[in-house]
Amino acid sequence: MKKFNKFWMVSLILCLVVGIFLPSSALAQENNQANTSYTQYEQYIREGILGEDVSYDEWKNLVESSQKLEEILSNSTDFYEVYSSDATMARASFTPKKGDVIITNGTSSAGILGHAGIATSSSQILHIAGKGENPKTISFTKWHSDYTNKDRSSWTKVYRHKNSSVADHAANWAIEKYKDSNAQYKITPNLASTDVTYCSKIVWQAYYYGPVPAEANGPTWGYRLPYDLPDTIHNLSYQHTY
Template identity: 25%
Template sequence: MKKFISIFLSSLFLFSFVNVSLAEDLEIREFNPAIPEHAKILEQEKKLYDDYVDGVEDEEVLHENYEMLLNMNNISKEEYTYEDFKLNSGPPVPDPYIKKLNTSNPGKSLRSSTSPPQWEDRWDGKFVGGDILITNGTSSYGFLGHAAIYVGDNGFHHGKDYVLDIPGPGKPVRLTSFSSWKNQYMNKKGDYVSIYRPDFKKGYYNERAGYNANSLYSPVDGTYKNVKYGITLDPLNKEKIYCTLIIYQAYFYSTYGGFTSNFLLANDSEIILPYFLPTYFNYGKEISLVYKVIVG
């Protein structure tokens, strides 16, 4: 566990992706818990997360990485406390835990034996505007996480479908086809891309979020198309942005400033990590993992 925390936190938001080719003996496959190899991966993810929930943490390593994060991003201890840091740090929340989160704390999950919906019933092969993409393929260890949002066409891009993201320090916001984006982050065994879809009863919240992300940050004609990458504790900051903040803002404005019980508001001492993004949708109760592909 100490090794995990050290790797995960020391690389937090400091990584810039370098694209490499997929090895010839590997292929990208649909993730399916019915496949024994994939079921084993899911169990490993659950064990790692259970250890985190149980407080299996190395305080010395946490403090070291907390100080590193503050120093690298010019954030004071008053702005971002050590307790906030501990709350917002951790491994991916594994499915089927997504819909079984502690309603008193979006950063911690209750373990559950409840089975997820049948995998084949989740995905019809079509994206919906506002779909959220999360990958672990952003470092040699896969503990950092990166996120993008599907913006589709929205009448902006001449019929082409795109995902929008900001890949890291020194990089601008970009529009990429899903195929190209997926291939950039899936280069070694165990790399995956998960697609989450908020379960709003009013589906236009999703489509509107895709529209908002595009109109705010599209590098073609977005209002803030020249925004710089940077870590900020202001969830509505538009002078600097990081990957999950684009998605948070897209849904914040889609739900009319969060005026719906299905969407939680971030506080002003919070860094929204990719792996914890699903917890902002009513503590994970109003979002589904609809599709996942994995290298193996």
């Protein structure tokens, strides 16, 4: 009995020591790992966040890809933080333009990291927030409140098309198709539909269907992640980080 008690006492001490000296970032990373179990996938299907035409392997790949892409965007020297998101004056010094692609790490959906919207003016963003929501326009102030300033690690990045006319056409398409629409939030592989949609699909569609010729990669079947929009939409350049 004494040996048994001694063994468990030593084990407990080791666990405490590891817990104390293990870097907090490592603990946070472990805690932030998305649940990609089949049970979780089925729950998202039941909740209507994922369409029934999204396979388990496709969903799991989307979750894992979003994690890798977020790390790339967060750590890349190409995307340095220009201004602090807490600095009102610094934020005021940058003016978004119609058609700007807005991407944030301030939220996620179905385990897929990131969120995106398209600027419809210098002060408004069209987006769809998530489950149970319809597309709507919100102010940049509201966007920053909901996403950019969510915590100390949250950011919003702005990308701009090199041709303002193309950007206008994209934004106008998004406004015509989605502003005040009854489209439901759901992630499906059908990139042509407008009755169900999700955040980065709206932005991609705007640049695929708005300008002529299309300014986004096809095909119209598959998925578009918030963090891969700078690659799937043509001629975007990084403009600003909040």
